[in-house]
Amino acid sequence: MRVVVIGAGVGGLAVARALIADGHEVECYERADSLRTSGAAFTLWSNGTAVLHALGVPYDDLGAPIDVLGFDRGSDGRKLMDVDVARAAARYGHPHRSTPRRDVIARLADGLPPGTLRFGRRAVGVDQDPSAAEVRFAEGPAVRADLVIAADGQRSAIRDAVFGDPTEPAGWGTWQALTPVDVETTRSRRGVMILGREGTCGLLPAGNGLLQWWFDRRWDADAPQPSSVTAMLKEHFGHWASPVVELLAAADDTQIEFFAHRRQKVTSGWSRGRVVLLGDAAHTMPPTVAQGANQALEDAWALARGLRVTGDLRAGLAEYERSRIKGARLTARVAGSEMTDRYRPLSTLLTPDALITRFYTRWLRMVSTILNEQPGEQADR
Numbered sequence: 001m002r003v004v005v006i007g008a009g010v011g012g013l014a015v016a017r018a019l020i021a022d023g024h025e026v027e028c029y030e031r032a033d034s035l036r037t038s039g040a041a042f043t044l045w046s047n048g049t050a051v052l053h054a055l056g057v058p059y060d061d062l063g064a065p066i067d068v069l070g071f072d073r074g075s076d077g078r079k080l081m082d083v084d085v086a087r088a089a090a091r092y093g094h095p096h097r098s099t100p101r102r103d104v105i106a107r108l109a110d111g112l113p114p115g116t117l118r119f120g121r122r123a124v125g126v127d128q129d130p131s132a133a134e135v136r137f138a139e140g141p142a143v144r145a146d147l148v149i150a151a152d153g154q155r156s157a158i159r160d161a162v163f164g165d166p167t168e169p170a171g172w173g174t175w176q177a178l179t180p181v182d183v184e185t186t187r188s189r190r191g192v193m194i195l196g197r198e199g200t201c202g203l204l205p206a207g208n209g210l211l212q213w214w215f216d217r218r219w220d221a222d223a224p225q226p227s228s229v230t231a232m233l234k235e236h237f238g239h240w241a242s243p244v245v246e247l248l249a250a251a252d253d254t255q256i257e258f259f260a261h262r263r264q265k266v267t268s269g270w271s272r273g274r275v276v277l278l279g280d281a282a283h284t285m286p287p288t289v290a291q292g293a294n295q296a297l298e299d300a301w302a303l304a305r306g307l308r309v310t311g312d313l314r315a316g317l318a319e320y321e322r323s324r325i326k327g328a329r330l331t332a333r334v335a336g337s338e339m340t341d342r343y344r345p346l347s348t349l350l351t352p353d354a355l356i357t358r359f360y361t362r363w364l365r366m367v368s369t370i371l372n373e374q375p376g377e378q379a380d381r
């Protein structure tokens with residue numbers, strides 16, 4: 001089958017790889033002039049690393065392992081809760097890793113046949129008839145395919161043109177960086193979310209002396225950025241305890257990227273004829289539960305599997321939607337409903353670590369397709 005993928009992000013590259021391995025003829029069109037190197041780091045949970053394993057993409061040397069996800073209080077640094085995420089990793093047989101985005105992108109692109117990636121091509125719409133779909137671009141000629149996969153992210157032009165499903169601002173934003181900061185977290189296997197009325201600060205080790213760090217605050221998507229982001233962050237978080245104070249002291253505006261988050265109600269139809277949505281294009285969500293990229297990887301794996309096991313385009317797309325929509329919808333609903341400044345220190349403090357650890361282990365499987373496919377797994381206790 002001839003397949004055109006729109007977007008060379010995590011989802012687009014993963015599905016291109018998976019379909020090429022299954023013998024399809026694949027071209028992946030990306031509006032940027034090269035692969036993305038920005039976006040700091042993201043966490044690949046067991047479901048994401050399970051997909052990388054299934055695709056034959058090595059990841060053991062990327063980023064840093066995460067065994068514990070801690071929640072601390074900003075004002076005094078007190079520990080509120082620790083989720084032992086290593087339990088889920090052991091249970092499902094796939095680790096969690098906090099990984100620079102550029103490294104995952106490069107790994108997914110590594111070894112793709114020459115000519116697969118076409119840069120500087122922005123898709124603007126798709127036409128289709130019973131025999132083929134045709135993608136139009138702002139630059140260059142249109143291309144025809146048996147299947148068009150829209151993996152063009154949360155502001156997907158293809159979703160807007162073909163499906164029209166709306167997204168909306170989530171009401172908050174993230175200022176994020178990936179820098180060498182010498183604090184304990186950088187050397188540890190514990191990521192930490194630091195909570196307070198002013199918002200949230202997150203820290204994750206990302207390997208090679210790098211720390212992924214970010215601040216979340218309520219934010220109007222259309223509001224202008226402050227003239228100095230660092231000064232704004234210091235104004236709100238400057239009185240927090242260590243390590244936030246050290247982090248802010250070392251921060252520099254040029255290192256920090258801003259993301260205004262969006263969300264959507266995930267629909268039950270991700271395909272129309274020969275066009276199908278994948279990744280953020282299908283399920284735009286804020287990064288509250290750090291699952292967007294993991295869900296995109298799951299989509300890629302499930303779409304290739306659906307086409308392979310059914311051997312038929314229409315049946316394969318139906319199988320993809322059947323296997324993926326429930327988990328992605330739950331993930332997007334939880335991620336989209338949480339407000340980053342809804343500060344509940346007491347409930348966090350009073351939740352036993354063992355309970356939240358069991359919940360997390362179960363949650364990961366609830367939102368995953370690939371972890372449910374593993375033979376020999378038993379129900380979570």
Ligand SMILES: Cc1cc2nc3c(=O)[nH]c(=O)nc-3n(C[C@H](O)[C@H](O)[C@H](O)COP(=O)(O)OP(=O)(O)OC[C@H]3O[C@@H](n4cnc5c(N)ncnc54)[C@H](O)[C@@H]3O)c2cc1C
Pocket residue numbers: 006007008009010011012029030031032036041042043044121122123124151152153154155156157158174176259278279280281287289290291292293294295296
């Ligand atoms: C601050 C932040 C932190 C995050 N942390 C995590 C985390 O820890 N774990 C996690 O799992 N997820 C996380 N995410 C979410 C994750 O980044 C996304 O869910 C993931 O990148 C989605 O992958 P995708 O391939 O669907 O879309 P994208 O990564 O957005 O890729 C889409 C690609 O399509 C291209 N494109 C767009 N429009 C067109 C067009 N018209 N024509 C051609 N090409 C086009 C873009 O240039 C891009 O390369 C985070 C997101 C943010 C903003």
